[in-house]
Amino acid sequence: MADPTNSELAAILDELGDLYELDGAIVHRVVAYRNAAKAVREAPVSVARLVRDGRVTELPGIGATLEEKLATYLATGAVPALERLRTAHPAGVVAMTKLPGIGPRRARRLHDELGIDTLDALRAACESGRVRGLAGFGERAEARILAGLDAEDERPRSVRVTLPAALDVAERIVAGLRREPAVARAEIAGSARRGVDAVKDVDVVVASEDPGAVVAAFAALDVIAATEASGDGGARGLAHTGLPVDLRIVAPEAFGNLLQHLTGSKEHNVRLREMAVRRGLHVSEHGILDDATGETTLCADEPEVYARLGLAYVPAELREDRGELDAGFAAPALVELADLRGDLHCHTVASDGRGTIEEMAVAARELGREYLAITDHSASHGFGNEVSPEALVRHMAAVRAADERVEGIRLLAGSEVNILPDGSLDYDDDLLAQLDWVVASVHSSLRMESEPMTARLLRAVRHPLVDAIGHPTGRLIGRRRPSAVDVEALIDAAAQTGTFLEINGAPDRRDLDDVHARSAAARGVRLVIVSDAHRPATLVNQRWAVLSARRAWLGPADVANTLGWEALEPARPRHRVG
Numbered sequence: 114m115a116d117p118t119n120s121e122l123a124a125i126l127d128e129l130g131d132l133y134e135l136d137g138a139i140v141h142r143v144v145a146y147r148n149a150a151k152a153v154r155e156a157p158v159s160v161a162r163l164v165r166d167g168r169v170t171e172l173p174g175i176g177a178t179l180e181e182k183l184a185t186y187l188a189t190g191a192v193p194a195l196e197r198l199r200t201a202h203p204a205g206v207v208a209m210t211k212l213p214g215i216g217p218r219r220a221r222r223l224h225d226e227l228g229i230d231t232l233d234a235l236r237a238a239c240e241s242g243r244v245r246g247l248a249g250f251g252e253r254a255e256a257r258i259l260a261g262l263d264a265e266d267e268r269p270r271s272v273r274v275t276l277p278a279a280l281d282v283a284e285r286i287v288a289g290l291r292r293e294p295a296v297a298r299a300e301i302a303g304s305a306r307r308g309v310d311a312v313k314d315v316d317v318v319v320a321s322e323d324p325g326a327v328v329a330a331f332a333a334l335d336v337i338a339a340t341e342a343s344g345d346g347g348a349r350g351l352a353h354t355g356l357p358v359d360l361r362i363v364a365p366e367a368f369g370n371l372l373q374h375l376t377g378s379k380e381h382n383v384r385l386r387e388m389a390v391r392r393g394l395h396v397s398e399h400g401i402l403d404d405a406t407g408e409t410t411l412c413a414d415e416p417e418v419y420a421r422l423g424l425a426y427v428p429a430e431l432r433e434d435r436g437e438l439d440a441g442f443a444a445p446a447l448v449e450l451a452d453l454r455g456d457l458h459c460h461t462v463a464s465d466g467r468g469t470i471e472e473m474a475v476a477a478r479e480l481g482r483e484y485l486a487i488t489d490h491s492a493s494h495g496f497g498n499e500v501s502p503e504a505l506v507r508h509m510a511a512v513r514a515a516d517e518r519v520e521g522i523r524l525l526a527g528s529e530v531n532i533l534p535d536g537s538l539d540y541d542d543d544l545l546a547q548l549d550w551v552v553a554s555v556h557s558s559l560r561m562e563s564e565p566m567t568a569r570l571l572r573a574v575r576h577p578l579v580d581a582i583g584h585p586t587g588r589l590i591g592r593r594r595p596s597a598v599d600v601e602a603l604i605d606a607a608a609q610t611g612t613f614l615e616i617n618g619a620p621d622r623r624d625l626d627d628v629h630a631r632s633a634a635a636r637g638v639r640l641v642i643v644s645d646a647h648r649p650a651t652l653v654n655q656r657w658a659v660l661s662a663r664r665a666w667l668g669p670a671d672v673a674n675t676l677g678w679e680a681l682e683p684a685r686p687r688h689r690v691g
C-alpha cells in the first residue's frame with residue numbers, strides 16, 4: 114500500500130479536532146489537533162516517512178500522543194478514537210459547527226433535540242420555523258443560520274492553492290533537479306511562473322538529453338509523493354502537499370519553445386498563434402514552422418521565440434492577453450521588490466501580531482526597508498487585543514521610543530483603523546491627527562449590499578486623515594468573495610482625494626488584485642505595497658503584492674512606497690490643498 118499523503122493525514126487530524134470539539138473535549142486538546150493538522154499539511158516532505166523513521170515529533174506541535182495515532186493509522190489504516198467519534202457524531206453535525214453562530218454545543222442540541230444531522234435538514238428546519246422554538250435560538254438565530262447556509266453554498270470549493278504554497282513546492286523541485294547532472298536547465302512554467310493568485314498544478318520544464326535519468330531523479334525528490342504516466346516527454350507527479358506536478362522534458366535546442374508554451378497563459382498563447390499565422394508562421398511547443406519554406410526554427414531560449422515572431426519580449430506576469438501582444442507594446446519597467454523602501458502595514462503583540470515593535474523593526478531593517486509603519490488594529494476590532502484610544506496614546510509613545518533605540522530604520526506610529534458600517538472610523542480625529550500613518554480597513558459586516566458598502570468606503574476615502582485603504586475588497590483567495598464594494602467608484606474617489614490604495618501582500622489577500630490595481634494606476638491613483646505582517650517572518654509577504662503589482666503593469670512610479678519617507682510624508686492626503 115502506498116503511503117498516505119500529507120493532506121490525507123492532515124485531514125484525519127482536522128477531523129479528530131472537530132470531533133473532539135463536538136464531544137466536549139477541553140479547548141487545549143482541540144487546538145492541539147488543529148495545529149498538528151496544519152504542521153502536517155504544510156510539511157514539504159513525507160510525514161508518513163517521518164513517522165516510520167521515528168522523527169515525526171520534529172514537526173511543530175506533534176508529540177507522543179499524536180505520533181502514536183499516526184503510527185496506528187499507517188499500520189492499520191484506521192484510528193480507533195476516530196472510528197468511535199464518527200459513530201457518535203454524524204458528519205452533518207460537524208459541518209453545522211462551522212456555521213456562524215453555531216458552536217459545538219448548539220450543534221449538539223440541534224441534533225439531540227430536533228434530530229438534525231445534515232445541512233439540508235438544518236435548512237429545512239429553519240425554513241419551517243422549527244429552530245426558533247429551541248430555547249436560546251429564536252427568529253434572529255434562525256435567520257442568521259439561513260444566511261450562513263447561503264454563504265456556505267456560494268463558497269468557492271476550489272482545490273487551487275495559493276501561490277506561495279505552489280512556489281514553495283516548485284522551487285524545491287527546480288532546485289533538486291538542477292543538482293542532477295542529466296539536467297541542463299530546469300525552470301518553473303505555468304501559472305506559478307506568471308504569479309497568479311492561486312494555482313491548479315505546478316508545471317516544470319527541463320532541458321535534457323537523458324529523459325530517463327530526469328524522470329528517475331524527479332520521482333526520487335523528497336517533495337514528490339508519487340509519480341505516474343512517466344515517459345521520455347516527462348512525468349506527472351503528486352507533491353506531499355497534495356499539489357499535482359507536471360514535469361516536461363525537452364532537448365536543449367527547443368527549451369525556449371516549450372518553456373514559452375507551458376508558461377501560457379492559454380489566452381496569451383492563442384493570441385500569439387493568431388498573430389504568427391498572419392506572418393505565415395505556425396507556433397507550437399515544438400518550434401516555429403515557416404509555412405513558405407517548410408523550415409522549423411527551434412529556440413533554445415525563450416526571448417528568441419518572441420524575436421522570431423517580430424514581437425517585444427513579454428515578462429511572464431503580463432502574459433494574460435491584456436494588451437501585451439498589441440502593436441507597439443514595449444515591456445514596461447515593472448516594479449521590483451528591491452524598489453520598495455518601506456512597509457506601511459504590520460501588526461505587533463499590541464493587537465493580533467506575534468512580534469514586538471523591536472522585533473518587527475529589526476526584521477524589516479534586515480530586509481532593507483528604510484521605514485516601517487506599525488499599524489495595530491484599532492478599538493473595535495472585535496477579536497480581542499484591540500487598542501483602546503488610551504492604549505493607542507501609550508502605543509504611539511512606545512513606537513517612538515523604539516524608533517529612538519533601533520538604529521537604521523525609521524518607525525512610524527500608525528494604526529489600522531476600522532471603517533464602521535456607516536463609514537465612520539473608530540478613533541477621534543484629534544487622535545488620528547497624531548499618527549504618522551493611518552490605514553483604514555473594513556473588518557466587519559463584509560456582506561453589506563453594494564450601495565451602502567460603497568458609500569461606507571467612500572466616506573473613509575474622503576476622510577482627510579486616512580492615508581490608505583487597507584485590503585479594499587476584503588476577499589480571501591479561495592475562501593471569501595470580495596465584498597460588494599464598487600471598486601471603480603472607490604478608485605475614482607481615491608483619484609480625487611489622493612488617498613493611497615493598498616495592494617496587501619498577505620498570501621490569501623493580494624488585495625487589490627492585479628486587474629483593479631491596474632485600473633487604479635491608470636486613473637492616477639497611487640498604490641502602496643504592504644506586507645500586513647503579523648510576525649517578523651511574514652514581512653517578506655510584500656513579495657506577493659509585488660507580483661500582483663507586476664501583473665497590473667505597475668512601475669516604481671505607480672507605487673508610493675518606492676519613495677523615501679521624506680518624499681512620501683508630504684504626499685499624504687492630509688497635506689493636500691483644496
Ligand code: DGT
Nearest residue numbers: 303304311312313314374375376377378379382383
Ligand atoms: P493552472 O490552472 O493554475 O494550472 O494554470 P496554467 O496556466 O498553469 O495551466 P495548465 O497547467 O493547464 O497549462 C500550462 C500551460 O500550458 C498554459 O498556461 C498554457 C499551455 N496550455 C495548456 N492548455 C493549452 C491549450 O489548450 N492551448 C494552448 N494554446 N495552450 C495551452
Ligand code: CA
Nearest residue numbers: 303304314315
Ligand atoms: Ca499549471
Ligand code: ZN
Nearest residue numbers: 529554583584
Ligand atoms: Zn486588516
